[in-house]
Amino acid sequence: MLTVNRYKCCYCGACVGVCPTCALELVETWLEVSAECKECGLCTKICPVGALEVKA
Amino acid sequence: MKCDLIVVGGGPGGSMAAKTAASAGLNVVMLEKRQEIGDPVRCAEGVSKRALCRMMLPEPEWISSEVKGARIYAPDGKSIVMSEDKSGGEVGYVLERKVFDRGLAMQAAQAGAKILVKTRALGLLRKDGAICGVSGLRIGEPLQIEAPLIIGADGVESKVGRWAGIDTTLKLQDIESCAQFLVQDASIDDEYTEFFLGNSIAPSGYAWSFPKGEKLANIGLGIQGSRSKPGEAMRLLRQFMKTRFPNGKVVEMVVGGDPCSGPIDSAITDGVMLVGDAAHQTDPLTGGGILNAMQAGIIAGEVAAKAITAGNVRRAGLQEYEDRWREDFGKVIARSFQFKEFFVKLTDKDMNQLIGSLAKEDISKMDLPGMLRVLFRLNPKLLWGLKSLII
Numbered sequence: 001m002l003t004v005n006r007y008k009c010c011y012c013g014a015c016v017g018v019c020p021t022c023a024l025e026l027v028e029t030w031l032e033v034s035a036e037c038k039e040c041g042l043c044t045k046i047c048p049v050g051a052l053e054v055k056a
Numbered sequence: 057m058k059c060d061l062i063v064v065g066g067g068p069g070g071s072m073a074a075k076t077a078a079s080a081g082l083n084v085v086m087l088e089k090r091q092e093i094g095d096p097v098r099c100a101e102g103v104s105k106r107a108l109c110r111m112m113l114p115e116p117e118w119i120s121s122e123v124k125g126a127r128i129y130a131p132d133g134k135s136i137v138m139s140e141d142k143s144g145g146e147v148g149y150v151l152e153r154k155v156f157d158r159g160l161a162m163q164a165a166q167a168g169a170k171i172l173v174k175t176r177a178l179g180l181l182r183k184d185g186a187i188c189g190v191s192g193l194r195i196g197e198p199l200q201i202e203a204p205l206i207i208g209a210d211g212v213e214s215k216v217g218r219w220a221g222i223d224t225t226l227k228l229q230d231i232e233s234c235a236q237f238l239v240q241d242a243s244i245d246d247e248y249t250e251f252f253l254g255n256s257i258a259p260s261g262y263a264w265s266f267p268k269g270e271k272l273a274n275i276g277l278g279i280q281g282s283r284s285k286p287g288e289a290m291r292l293l294r295q296f297m298k299t300r301f302p303n304g305k306v307v308e309m310v311v312g313g314d315p316c317s318g319p320i321d322s323a324i325t326d327g328v329m330l331v332g333d334a335a336h337q338t339d340p341l342t343g344g345g346i347l348n349a350m351q352a353g354i355i356a357g358e359v360a361a362k363a364i365t366a367g368n369v370r371r372a373g374l375q376e377y378e379d380r381w382r383e384d385f386g387k388v389i390a391r392s393f394q395f396k397e398f399f400v401k402l403t404d405k406d407m408n409q410l411i412g413s414l415a416k417e418d419i420s421k422m423d424l425p426g427m428l429r430v431l432f433r434l435n436p437k438l439l440w441g442l443k444s445l446i447i
Contacts, residue, residue, distance in 0.1 A: 008287075010096075010309065010310075010311040011096070012098055012311040012312040012313060013098075013211065013212055013213035013312070013313065014212060014231065014233060014234075014311070014312060014313025015313075016212070016213030017212040017213050017214070017224075017225070017226045017231060017313050017315070018225065018226050018227070018228060018231060018281065018313070019225065020225055022215070022218055022225075024213075025213075025215070026213050027089065027176060028089070028090055028091065028174075042228060044286050045228060045281065045284050045285055045286065046228060046231060046233050046281045046284055046313060047233070047286055047287065048233045048234060048235045048284075048287070048288075048289035048290050048311040048312070048313075049235070049287055049289075049290045049311055050286035050287020050288075050290070051287075052286065053286070
């Protein structure tokens with residue numbers, strides 16, 4: 001599953017822009033992950049601070 | 057709640073759209089999902105002085121500093137200098153976005169637009185298939201606003217376009233992953249915007265120093281998404297700081313994703329117009345997008361007023377917006393995209409050769425096209441692929 005390290009996330013929304021299934025939503029300082037997430041990992045690559053990780 | 061036009065997003069694009077449409081007599085509601093407009097910043101804050109002043113008279117407090125020009129460093133450390141009045145692009149003013157964005161929102165409010173902060177759009181309302189408003193959450197409470205026309209100015213994480221059927225998802229090669237520190241350091245050049253090239257500094261991107269006055273600067277970098285990995289932008293920025301500004305004191309941290317896809321196929325559909333980052337209207341070469349978003353906002357606001365008055369908010373009624381933004385700056389970003397596609401492939405050796413070749417040339421009086429022609433004359437083999445763009 002996709003995990004968000006809330007202590008690292010700087011809530012910039014870059015991940016939301018690349019998500020092919022529209023599964024991410026940035027709400028102020030809170031990144032929401034919906035059930036639409038296919039764990040493709042694109043968002044983890046774009047994250048400037050490495051706050052996202054797909055864990056088995 | 058009912059109105060003529062809903063603007064989703066209170067950045068420079070949204071505020072200019074709301075201001076323009078409200079000035080033309082429309083009943084406008086602008087939604088901003090954050091509780092504070094303009095904060096947190098996700099920007100290096102550079103704009104062309106000339107282009108901003110053509111659009112409006114800036115308030116003094118919007119401007120952090122004014123620079124004389126741009127200095128561009130090759131990977132080997134050699135540099136060239138371009139003067140502000142010639143280099144164009146994102147050089148001239150370094151803004152204070154927190155104050156600037158709020159100032160533009162206040163202008164929209166003064167023009168008559170209603171602004172709802174901490175109000176997030178959750179989806180589009182439809183009646184018989186046609187868009188008729190926005191559903192949202194206002195300070196956590198459900199809210200429905202009815203309007204025949206929506207402007208999506210909701211940034212790099214745009215949802216309005218996707219809800220309306222415009223695919224604005226960015227491919228990794230079409231977005232730069234960026235990290236920036238606000239740095240205080242005695243070695244900062246207060247008079248010049250600096251750009252640092254090199255694949256070990258910022259692969260398929262560049263690092264920058266945008267001075268904000270009194271030895272303070274936005275120092276950051278962007279790397280092409282397809283060459284990024286988790287946390288890479290921040291890792292490279294720390295490395296860059298260590299080598300270039302080892303004594304710099306970091307007083308703020310900024311990160312973000314910057315669209316660099318070139319013009320999207322369509323920024324309109326029935327009942328919806330997209331402006332700014334939501335429509336990928338950033339310049340793919342520089343990454344600058346503030347003024348394009350504002351210009352798009354102005355055009356969209358004008359077209360909104362016409363469309364509402366004429367009672368045609370379908371695609372045909374909004375086509376004028378599409379035509380005008382493409383004519384205004386769409387052509388420029390399409391050209392920049394072709395340059396970007398070429399430059400991201402250059403090796404450090406190529407970049408050293410290009411910058412080095414200008415060492416004996418007087419480029420202080422040249423504009424960017426002029427400099428490109430000189431570069432082409434001096435490096436025909438390397439730049440052959442850009443022949444049709446330069447000559």
